[in-house]
Amino acid sequence: MTPIVDGLEAAYSGQLVIKRFNANEGKGPAIMRAYDIPGHPAILIFDRQGQEIERFIGPQSETAIETILQQNLDLRR
Numbered sequence: 001m002t003p004i005v006d007g008l009e010a011a012y013s014g015q016l017v018i019k020r021f022n023a024n025e026g027k028g029p030a031i032m033r034a035y036d037i038p039g040h041p042a043i044l045i046f047d048r049q050g051q052e053i054e055r056f057i058g059p060q061s062e063t064a065i066e067t068i069l070q071q072n073l074d075l076r077r
Contacts, residue, residue, distance in 0.1 A: 001041040004062045008069065015073055047072065 009018045021028045023040040031037070035044060038057060045054040045068060054068045 001043075001059060004060070004065065005043075007062060008065060011066075012069060012073070016069065045069065045072065 005018060005020070021031055023029070023032055023037075023042075032040075032042075035052075037044070037055075040057075041059060043056040043060065043065060044052055047053050053072060056065060
């Protein structure tokens with residue numbers, strides 16, 4: 001997933017913020033519990049108000065993630 005997220009981060013620079021964490025280290029376990037994330041990799045997408053609008057658990061295609069991002073970025077214009 002790292003190459004996919006890296007690509008999305010580059011493509012959407014200035015339009016969104018990507019925050020990453022390791023599920024097994026540091027604050028990762030607490031974040032997993034707080035957001036009820038059952039496994040990893042996981043991608044949670046939030047709107048500007050902090051409301052979760054989509055979540056992906058497990059490996060995903062760049063196209064699937066980008067479709068959701070684009071739909072939600074379009075709504076903000």
